[in-house]
Amino acid sequence: MSDAGYDHAAVERRWQEAWDDEGAYRTPDDVDDPTYVLGMYPYPSGKLHMGHVRNYTITDAYARYRRMTGDEVLHPMGWDAFGLPAENAAKERDTNPRDWTFDCIDTMRDQMEAMGFGYDWDREIATCTPEYYKWNQWLFSRFHDEDLVERRDAEVNWCPECETVLADEQVEGEAELCWRCDTPVEQRELEQWFLQITEYADELLEDIDDLEGWPNSVRQMQRNWIGRQHGTELEFAIEGHGSVEAFTTRVDTIYGATFFALAPDHPISEELAAEDDAVHEFIEHEADPEGDEPNGVETGLTATNPVTGEEIPVYVADFVLSDVGTGALMAVPGHDDRDHAFAEKMGVDIDPVIAPSEDEVPDVSEEAFTDDGVLVNSGEYSGLDSETARERLTEDIDSAEEATQYQLRDWGISRQRYWGTPIPVIHCDNCGPVMVPDEDLPVELPEFINTTGNPLDAAEEWKQTTCPDCGGEATRETDTMDTFVDSSWYFLRYVSPDSEDVPFDLEQANDWMPVDQYVGGIEHAVMHLLYSRFFTKVIADHEGLEHREPFTNLLAQGMVQLEGEKMSKSKGNVVSPQRIVEEYGADTARLFMMQAAQPERDFDWSEEGVRSTYAFLTRLQGMVEDYTANEPDGDDDAIASYVDAEIDATIAIATDEYDDLTFNKALRETQDLVRTLRQYVDSTEPHADTYERGLSAVVRLLAPVAPHLAEELHDALGNDGFVVDAEWPTANVDYDYVAKRRRLVENTREDVRQIIDIAGIDDPQAIDVVIAPDWKYDALEIAIESDAPNLIGELMGESHIREQGDAAASYGQDLQAEREALSMTLEPDEEHAALESAAWLIEREFDAPVSVVRADAVDDSVLKNAEPGRPAIEIAD
RNA sequence: GCGAGGGUAGCCAAGCGGCCAACGGCGGCGGACUCAAGAUCCGCUCGUGUAGACGUUCGUGGGUUCGAUUCCCUCCCCUCGCACCA
Known part of the structure; x- marks a missing residue:
């Protein structure tokens, strides 16, 4: 490197200080509907990585661009400041999560300033401050008011050694060992708090269609995640166990149901296990829901087909999942691949009841026919198409009704950790769980206690309180909220980050929202983006927000890689x-x-x-x-x-x-x-x-x-x-003119090069570029506009063209040949000017004088090659 | 299996009915500058061709069209997401 390059350090320091002195990036509260540009706020790990730099450079560049075009711009930044890494770091360093987090924030803010990102730091938020998380608690109470909060049992990962709940990512390897002590992790049922996002499943799904500013991939991932399916719920009677509800999307195949199957953890399966050793043995030892092979055990019971009255055998099978549908299904091996595999293994009948057409019953012995078709072997329903049959059967069967299933589950937000928003609930022996009254919010975190279990559980003084309802002794909820709660509404807080009485200023939010351009990683395609949409809709329904979607345009930025591989600490290929x-x-x-x-x-x-x-x-x-x-x-x-x-x-x-x-x-x-x-x-x-x-x-x-x-x-x-x-x-x-002019110049330069090359001209002496005569432009225009079958005739109707004689006839034929492909070029004068002004480039390249001349200045023989958009070229050597 | 997005010259990658042998970059080749190297600048980079041409190309095989890299269908392959989902 011979030259050192400019003094970037001095330049950057100078302007960062100047911006800072002037408050160049402040967005005053009184601006009208600014363009809201937002990058997903980071977890303050203490170090900006290339992914951050790319993410925030995109938003910064866009914000600056919009600002220069005259828009008011809102471009804030904040910190997703709660989370487990802070707790771990605090334990390792013998400090506390709060100090560690704020240190990291300070470092990262400095790094962002060094990158020159133009944020309005007056609007900075950190979710771990009581001023912020108070509103998580307040919103939780509002959700509770609207019956969108539920408390029920749920399974969690539990380490018996550490006596704590583990996140999925803290459970290591196939053997599922605790990441800290290598103890095998257990599943445990704990009472957990849920937000009922499923109440909004339909709207969340249907509104995806209108998110035209989002990438299709993200929209599709959300559709899959919600996973809505329309079908039929109906009952099969099992002797001695009453009616069992089954869900199917293919009730049209019911005449082909040759067996019935229950999930291993279905209540009836559990009843059976108590009395039947074979079933017990299967459930405890053989069932392998993870495996590819469908396994099952015959129960000896039968279920009654509600349409045919037929008695079909009941199995307990591990391919039936208790959290899908109702955990029980009518199996139709003729028309379902999985049922087919099971029936083959267990030797159950496989009957065809759907055919591609009425006179073409499929052979289902080897493979199930899974398409819709026409019903056969189906009694009075034979001959109907699948769709009609589904409607009719759902109507006709007494116990059947239309039903919709979702893959989306309610959102469990309880986390048995310290560094999060305390769930604002008090447990009272008399009154049960009671919401902390709004006037007592926020419930602040106590001092951090370094302990093996949940530090909140160990904070005895904090934990002991009185019941807001009866005044009796009570204890605080010790679970904190999933940090996705924090990020589900942070974009609203930037609107009025200092509001003390409300989470955000409603009027301001109605004016400033939604976010016009949101930018972040694809890893948030489902969770964060779906939860944010959910919160926005709930807030719209109950708090007066006039927007039902938070992000108009979404950009999922790509990765910064090194030699085709994702940068990661473990690979050691990180560029700092x-x-x-x-x-x-x-x-x-x-x-x-x-x-x-x-x-x-x-x-x-x-x-x-x-x-x-x-x-x-x-x-x-x-x-x-x-x-x-x-x-x-x-x-x-x-x-x-x-x-x-x-x-x-x-x-x-x-x-x-x-x-x-x-x-x-x-x-x-x-x-x-x-x-x-x-x-x-x-x-x-x-x-x-x-x-x-x-x-x-x-x-x-x-x-x-x-x-x-x-x-x-x-x-x-x-x-x-x-x-x-x-x-x-x-x-x-305008763009059209620019494109034409550039093309003309580029084509002409290329033509000159080609002629000189092909003709083997070593040292051109002079280059003439000759614009086509005006009549050719007229002829071209006529050819484009004309729809006459005989173009030559039409052209010859113009006297000034006709008098060109053979030249006119010849050009006319050219036009006729390419008639469908013709398009207007620049005007002769524009062409002349464009070439004249570009002549220096040709002179520079070939070191020969170039003259751009008009048609009337040259001999006719030269002109035969000149056309609108393509000048004749004469080179003297 | 289902869904989404892709397959373009040595590589990366635009184009998405005629202006396309197909933008741009990398690599390679040649030239200018330089004592030299680097940087920079200018060309060339499918084949043939002594005046701007012709021939064969955009995963495969069909089709629509006066005309397809661009539209439709079949098949093959890649990436991502979901999935023993009833």
Whole structure:
């Protein structure tokens, strides 16, 4: 490396201080409906990683872009500050989660400032503060008021050695050992608090259709997660055990039900186990719900088919899951793959009752026929199509009714941990669980106690309290909330982060919400994004929020990889943002990432790429420096007009791309313009206004991504005020014109190259570029507009075309041949001007004079190759 | 198995009815600059071709169209999500 590059550290420090002094990124409360740009807030681990940098560079660049186009922008940041890692770290370091968390927050905030992210830090929130989590508790009470909270038994992972509940990720390996003491983990039933998200299942599902600003993948994942299925619930009678409810989506196959199956933990299975050794043995030892092979045991009982009255054998089978449907099913081996496999194994009948068509009964002995079709062997229902049969049977069977099943379960929010929001409940022996009254909120966390179990359980003094209802002795709930509760409404808190009497200012939220652009990782496709939608809907129904969806546009950003692999500590392939910022500066890191790929795609980190990005910024800085030190004095000539047009083109394209968040394309155009400007300054004395307009445009087009250097150069170019507040550059031409002009110039240059190459011209002496005669443009226009069958005839109707004689006939035939594909080119004058202004590029390349001439200045023989959009080219060697 | 997104020149990757042998980048080749290297800049990079042409290409096989990389169908392959889901 010969040249060191610009002094990024000084530039970045200077502007970060200047922004800070001016409060450049504050969004006052009185602005009207700002553009709300939000990145998913991070867990304060203490270190910014490349994924964060990419995430927040995207939101920052977009926020800055929208701001420069004149929008008010809301771009806040905060901390998902509760969570288990803080507890673990506190134990390891013999401190407490709170101090550790705030240390991490301070470090990460500094790192974010070093990256130049333009946040309104006055709106910063941290979910672990009582000012924030008070409102988690308050919202919990409101959910309770609306009967959306339930307390019931649920299974949890339990380590008997540590006497604590473990999260799934703390259970290690196939053997399911505790991560701390390697004791085998047990399942335990504990009373848990649930939020009844299933009450909103239908709306959550149906509204996905309207989330047009979301990626399809995320929408589909949410649909799958909710997993709604319409079907029929009906009863089969089992002798001695009464009626058993079964759910099926294929009641049309009921005549083919040849056995009935119960989940191993179905109540009837458990009853049977008590009296039947074989069933007991199966449930305790053989059942393997995880295995691929369906296993089962015959009970000796029969179930009565409610339609046919037939008695079919009842099995207890491990492929039947108690949490799917009703945990009991009518099995139709002829038309269900899994039932088929089981029937084959156990030797149960397999009967076809659905056929592809009436006279084509399928052979189901080898394989089930699972499509809808026409009913056969189905008594009075034979001949009906599946759909109609389902409706009729559901109507006709006494015990049957339409039913909808969901895969979505209620949301268990109880966590037996310290570092979370205390669930605001008091347990009283007389009154049961009682909500803490609103005026007593927040229930604050007590001091952290380093213990093996739940520290809240050990905080005796905190735990002992009195019942709000009866005043008797009572104890506090010691569970805390899942941290996904915190993140389900944080985007509302930014609207009025200091509100003391309400979680958020309703009027302000109605004006400012929803979030216009949300950006984050795909790992939150279901949980966080679904819970946030749920909270938003509940708050809309009961707290007056006028929005039912929180995020209008969602971008799931791709991963930053190294050699095709995800960066991870365990692989040791982590590139540290700190090191990059120190070596090359934040602007380089940001620019490299944004130009490397579209935001939603994965891309490889490349040190080479970073270096060349840094070199680009250094060169640009040098260009501006040279310009201001020594202002050029060239003419406003043809070359200047070419450069001017290219500036317009770049602005037009880059602006479109910024709108789409395809920064990579916008930046490619911008870098191209820098190249054009360098060619300009290399080949002639530039026209000062034109050159400066170009530099100024480049600086502003880069400003959203490389804000520090942009400020520096904006300042160097003699502007007052921040580039942050500068106006987005505007183009004076439309996109269509730009595209045509560029294509014309590019095609012409290519043609010249090709001729020189093919004809083997070593040293061209002069190059003439000849615009087609006006009549050809007229003819083209007529050809495009005409729908006459005989185009030549129509053209010859025009006297000024007819008098061209053979040339007209010949061109007319060309037009006729390509008639369907014709499109308008630039006007002759526009074409002339475009080529004239681009002639220098050809001169520069071939070192020969180029003249762009009009048709009337040359001999007819030259003109035969000239067409609108494609000039004739004559090269003298 | 179901669902979503993909398969484009040596590699990565745009295009998504005619302007397409197909943007851009990487790699490779040649040239300018340099004492040299690096950086930078300019070309070339499917085949043939002594004036801008022609031929064969965009997973496979069909189809629609005057015309398909672009639209429809079949099949094959990849990635992601869900799944003994009744």
